[in-house]
Amino acid sequence: xxxxxxxxxxxxxxxxxxxxxxxxxxxxxxxxxxxxxxxxxxxxxxxxxxxxxxxxxxxxxxxxxxxxxxxxxxxxxxxxxxxxxxxxxxxxxxxxxxxxxxxxxxxxxxxxxxxxxxxxxxxxxxxxxxxxxxxxxxxxxxxxxxxxxxxxxxxxxxxxxxxxxxxxxxxxxxxxxxxxxxxxxxxxxxxxxxxxxxxxxxxxxxxxxxxxxxxxxxxxxxxxxxxxxxxxxxxxxxxxxxxxxxxxxxxxxxxxxxxxxxxxxxxxxxxxxxxxxxxxxxxxxxxxxxxxxxxxxxxxxxxxxxxxxxxxxxxxxxxxxxxxxxxxxxxxxxxxxxxxxxxxx
Amino acid sequence: xxxxxxxxxxxxxxxxxxxxxxxxxxxxxxxxxxxxxxxxxxxxxxxxxxxxxxxxxxxxxxxxxxxxxxxxxxxxxxxxxxxxxxxxxxxxxxxxxxxxxxxxxxxxxxxxxxxxxxxxxxxxxxxxxxxxxxxxxxxxxxxxxxxxxxxxxxxxxxxxxxxxxxxxxxxxxxxxxxxxxxxxxxxxxxxxxxxxxxxxxxxxxxxxxxxxxxxxxxxxxxxxxxxxxxxxxxxxxxxxxxxxxxxxxxxxxxxxxxxxxxxxxxxxxxxxxxxxxxxxxxxxxxxxx
Numbered sequence: 001x002x003x004x005x006x007x008x009x010x011x012x013x014x015x016x017x018x019x020x021x022x023x024x025x026x027x028x029x030x031x032x033x034x035x036x037x038x039x040x041x042x043x044x045x046x047x048x049x050x051x052x053x054x055x056x057x058x059x060x061x062x063x064x065x066x067x068x069x070x071x072x073x074x075x076x077x078x079x080x081x082x083x084x085x086x087x088x089x090x091x092x093x094x095x096x097x098x099x100x101x102x103x104x105x106x107x108x109x110x111x112x113x114x115x116x117x118x119x120x121x122x123x124x125x126x127x128x129x130x131x132x133x134x135x136x137x138x139x140x141x142x143x144x145x146x147x148x149x150x151x152x153x154x155x156x157x158x159x160x161x162x163x164x165x166x167x168x169x170x171x172x173x174x175x176x177x178x179x180x181x182x183x184x185x186x187x188x189x190x191x192x193x194x195x196x197x198x199x200x201x202x203x204x205x206x207x208x209x210x211x212x213x214x215x216x217x218x219x220x221x222x223x224x225x226x227x228x229x230x231x232x233x234x235x236x237x238x239x240x241x242x243x244x245x246x247x248x249x250x251x252x253x254x255x256x257x258x259x260x261x262x263x264x265x266x267x268x269x270x271x272x273x274x275x276x277x278x279x280x281x282x283x284x285x286x287x288x289x290x291x292x293x294x295x296x297x298x299x300x301x302x303x304x305x306x307x308x309x310x311x312x313x314x315x316x317x318x319x320x321x322x323x324x325x326x327x328x329x330x331x332x333x334x335x336x337x338x339x340x341x342x343x344x345x
Numbered sequence: 346x347x348x349x350x351x352x353x354x355x356x357x358x359x360x361x362x363x364x365x366x367x368x369x370x371x372x373x374x375x376x377x378x379x380x381x382x383x384x385x386x387x388x389x390x391x392x393x394x395x396x397x398x399x400x401x402x403x404x405x406x407x408x409x410x411x412x413x414x415x416x417x418x419x420x421x422x423x424x425x426x427x428x429x430x431x432x433x434x435x436x437x438x439x440x441x442x443x444x445x446x447x448x449x450x451x452x453x454x455x456x457x458x459x460x461x462x463x464x465x466x467x468x469x470x471x472x473x474x475x476x477x478x479x480x481x482x483x484x485x486x487x488x489x490x491x492x493x494x495x496x497x498x499x500x501x502x503x504x505x506x507x508x509x510x511x512x513x514x515x516x517x518x519x520x521x522x523x524x525x526x527x528x529x530x531x532x533x534x535x536x537x538x539x540x541x542x543x544x545x546x547x548x549x550x551x552x553x554x555x556x557x558x559x560x561x562x563x564x565x566x567x568x569x570x571x572x573x574x575x576x577x578x579x580x581x582x583x584x585x586x587x588x589x590x591x592x593x594x595x596x597x598x599x600x601x602x603x604x605x606x607x608x609x610x611x612x613x614x615x616x617x618x619x620x621x622x623x624x625x626x627x628x629x630x631x632x633x634x
Binding site: 001003005006007008009010012013014016017019020021022023024025026027028031138139142143145146150152153154155156157158159160161163164165166167168171172173175176181182183186217221222225226228229249274277278280281284287295296299300302303304309311314315317318321322325326329332333336337340344 | 350354358359361362365366368369370372373375376379387388389390391393394443444445447448450451452454455456457458460461463464465467468469470472473474475476477478479480481482483484485500501503504505507508510511536540561564565567568571572582585586589601602605608609612613615616617620623624625627628
């Protein structure tokens with residue numbers, strides 16, 4: 001395709017992406033380093049002499065004066081702020097720490113917002129990923145073996161948790177778990193009979209687990225659909241050859257089907273890990289903000305929930321998130337680039 | 346695989362299928378059923394949600410539309426949010442598809458190196474959490490005084506949608522043989538005419554599939570719409586989130602339940618009609634990267 005035609009066709013899309021993705025990304029970087037001059041507090045003294053007694057008295061008032069002017073370079077101030085990397089808090093915590101490293105982590109590091117959010121993100125990813133992969137695989141194998149007319153309706157039901165708006169999905173589960181008469185509340189209390197009055201807002205652990213359960217429920221359908229499509233392309237010849245060789249069912253699964261699905265498993269894994277940084281709606285849906293905050297939630301809090309918007313902290317957190325996602329993405333980028341080079345040859 | 350299975354395995358398979366369908370779909374059915382009850386039934390003991398005893402006592406009927414009336418009342422104005430959602434999603438899908446189809450076609454037909462570089466960059470953009478982009482918008486939008494307007498949110502959603510849309514459209518265009526372009530151009534079409542009269546007629550399935558995902562992104566969005574739209578222009582999902590804060594105060598949680606069901610209903614219909622396209626679209630992304 002000639003260069004001119006190429007850019008003519010791509011122009012609207014390119015323009016949209018440059019103006020509303022690339023520039024905002026640059027803007028995030030800029031905002032994390034520069035901010036408008038801070039408002040200053042002006043101390044003024046108003047003195048008056050009482051004309052009856054002749055005593056002179058003074059009253060001090062503080063007025064906040066808006067300062068106009070160009071943005072000022074803040075260096076790493078925002079990155080080191082308490083709500084982001086908290087350099088100062090980490091340092092003083094370390095020097096005042098009398099317990100071991102473990103105590104330093106639990107008492108100092110994990111009480112700081114960003115580190116707490118990172119811990120939540122890691123917990124969420126580590127707990128949900130194996131469930132999503134295994135459950136997705138099992139559901140795919142089960143649906144693949146169902147009587148054909150039943151497959152359509154099963155796929156329909158399976159798609160619901162994934163397609164339905166995340167806030168709606170989490171609310172629907174929340175309402176069944178939270179109130180003491182709720183069906184899921186009753187169910188979990190019957191199953192977990194050794195826990196006296198299981199409540200999901202009782203402790204951070206309970207809240208984190210409930211959000212992880214929501215995550216599994218929400219993403220398993222996606223894994224299922226991808227694996228199910230993969231199962232349709234398993235080589236029938238190979239399967240038959242394995243059967244003629246007398247390979248039992250489990251061996252066929254292990255040596256023929258799983259290797260075939262491996263690239264898809266990696267794909268689901270990758271998408272899911274990157275999406276862990278996006279977890280936001282369930283925090284609202286499960287009213288979990290007191291116990292669980294994700295990285296996205298922290299940024300959202302600075303930007304939207306705070307009356308006095310903290311653009312600098314939001315931008316600094318965003319920059320760190322972008323870097324982390326980029327690093328996770330790097331292997332895929334390299335692989336995709338290689339595929340292109342091979343295809344172009 | 347339609348080989349005969351031993352009975353025990355069949356029982357296991359069907360048992361698991363039933364369990365999974367229940368886990369996936371039952372919460373929605375439960376909430377829909379409960380949205381037609383009063384608060385003490387839905388938020389009371391679960392047996393009361395089944396039998397609706399308080400609803401029966403109060404209204405002489407097992408069902409009431411009280412929650413829906415509250416949601417669509419002048420005070421809660423969920424109807425306004427439904428209208429806003431329709432505007433935002435229709436505009437986003439229309440513009441996304443127009444841009445994405447043109448761009449996807451160009452990317453599918455070019456073998457130049459910069460085309461691949463652009464695709465890789467688009468992949469990076471697609472991976473960014475939306476909130477990080479929103480934090481780039483907020484301050485400029487406020488300082489230019491255009492925060493809160495519907496068209497701003499539409500443009501932002503279109504842009505966020507583009508990386509995904511061009512990748513998906515590209516993979517559909519790759520399946521249309523190049524010879525079709527060439528024959529059209531030999532017959533005297535210019536590139537745009539050839540694109541419109543020869544390529545597009547065979548591309549509609551791809552356009553519909555990509556359109557579905559653009560629709561879902563706009564419809565399900567919480568981050569962009571809740572951060573960038575003013576109260577009056579807000580769409581359904583942020584409005585529901587707004588109900589949550591106020592629900593405890595005025596004891597009107599059923600309005601939130603009714604709103605949730607209202608927002609889910611179109612998605613039910615969508616999945617029912619377009620199940621095949623949704624499945625193929627989800628997989629297209631997996632196979633093509």
